[in-house]
Amino acid sequence: MIKDFGAGVGLLLRGFRLVFSSPKRVLVGALPAVITSVLLMTGWVLLLTNINSVADWLTGFADSWSGTWKGVAEVAVGISVVAAVLGLSVLLFTAITLMIGGPFYEYISEEVEDELGGVPEAEQIGWWRGFVVGLRSTLLLVATSIAFAIPLFVCGFIPVVGQTVVPVLAVCINGYLLGIELTGIPFTRRGRSFKQRRKILATRRGLVLGLAVPTYLLCLVPLAALVVIPAAMAGGTVLSHRLLNGDRATA
Template sequence: MNASRTIAPVTGAATRFLGGAGLLLRGFGMYVRSPKLMLLGVIPALITGALYVALFATLLYFVDDLAGWLTPFADDWSSPWRGLLRVAAGLAVVGVAGLVGVLTFTAVTLVIGDPFYEAISERVEDRLGGTPGAVDVPFWSSLRRSLADSLRLVALSALIGVPLFAAGFIPVVGQTVVPVVGALVGGWFLALELVGAPFYRRGMRLPDRRARLRADRPTALGFGVAVFLCFLIPLGAVLVMPAAVAGAALLARRSLGQAVEES
C-alpha cells in the first residue's frame, strides 16, 4: 500500500492523541518489566557518569595550576591577596565546569546511548513478532543516511523554531499560544526522529516515516508531545529516552499496520 494512502483509525482526533501518549506509557511498561531492557537503558548514563567523574577528578587535581595560569598578573601580589584571588579563581573554574557538565550531560548520554537505544528498539520489536520486511543495511551506509536525515530534521526544526522563539516575546500570545504550538511542533519532530530506527530496519527513509506518521497525525503528535514534555524535566531525556524508544517502536509498527501486542 502506498504510504501516503495509509488509512488512519476511524476515531476522534482527541482519542487518537491520547492513544499516542499512551504509547509512551506502554513503552515505560515494557521497559520496567524487562531487566535486560533496563540494563541497556542505564548503561549510557553510567558510562557518561563515569567519564564525567574522571574528568572532574582530573580538574580538581590540576585546579591550583589552572588558577595560577589564569591569574599570572597576581604573581607579584603579597601572599594573602594572591592566595585569596587564586582560591576564588579555582572555585570559579570548578563552578563553570560543574555548570557545563550539567548542561551537557544529557546530550553526551544520548550520543553514547545511540547503539543501546537501537538495541532496545530491536528487542521490543522481537517481543512483538519481529521486524517484517527487515533489510540488511551496512553500518556505515545506515550511519550516513541517519546523519543526513537528522541534519534535515534539525534544519527544519530551526526554520520553525526561530520564528516561534521570536513570537514568544509577543504579549499574551507569546505566553499562551506559542508554548502550545511549540510543544506540538517539537512533539512532531521528536516523533519523526524517534521512529527512525524501526524504519531504517525496514529500509525506509525520512520521507517514508513522514508520510506514515502524517496519515495518523494525532497519534504521532500525542506520542511526541508526551515525550517533549518529559524532556523538559531536568535529566528527563536521560530517564525517559529508553521508554521513548520502546514507545517509538510501537508507534512505527502501528503506523505500518503491524502488530503492537505481544504474542
C-alpha cells in the same frame, strides 16, 4: 485527533512497561543517555560561562548605541540564545543519544518487535549505518526546528499570544520532530527512507504528538531522559510496527 493523542500517550506508557519489564533493557537504554548527558552538560557549562562573550559578539550592531541600550540588547540576545538552545536541547539530546547508542536501541527495538510478531527480512542497521542515517535526519530535523523557531521567536513579543500560544506551538512542533526521531530505527530496519517516514507519520499526527509531546516535556526534567528516552524508543517502535503493518485502527 484527541483520541489519537490519548492513544499516543498510551504508547509511551506501554514503552515504560516494555523497558522496565527487563532490567537489561533499562541498562542498555540508559547507557547512551548517560554519555549524551555528560556531553550536553559540558556544552551547557561552556555556553553559560561564555554567554556574555556570545551576546557581545551577536550584538556588534549595537556598538554605537548608548551603554544602557547596548546592555539591554546584550541581555535580550543572551536570554534568546539560552532559550533557543533549551528549545533544541531535547531534540539534540535524543538525536545524539540515538547516534551514539544505535546498536543499544536497535537491540531494544528488535526485542520489542519480536514480542509484536517480528519483522520479516528486517535489515541489520549496524552502528556506522545508524550513525550516518541518524546524522542526516538530525541535521534535517534541527534545520526544520530552527526554521520554525525564528518566526515563533518574533511572535513571542506579541502580548498575550507570545506568552500563551507560542510556547504551546513550540512544544508541539519540537515534540512532533522528536517523534520522527523516535521512529527512526524501526523504519530503517524495513528499508524505509526518511521521506517515507515523514509521510507515513503525517497520516497520524495526533498519535505521534501523543507519544512525543509528553516525552519532550519529561525530558526537560533533569536526568529524567535516562529512563524516558528508552521507554519512548520502545513506544516509537510499537507505533511504527502498527502503522507499517497497516493496523491503523488499533494504533
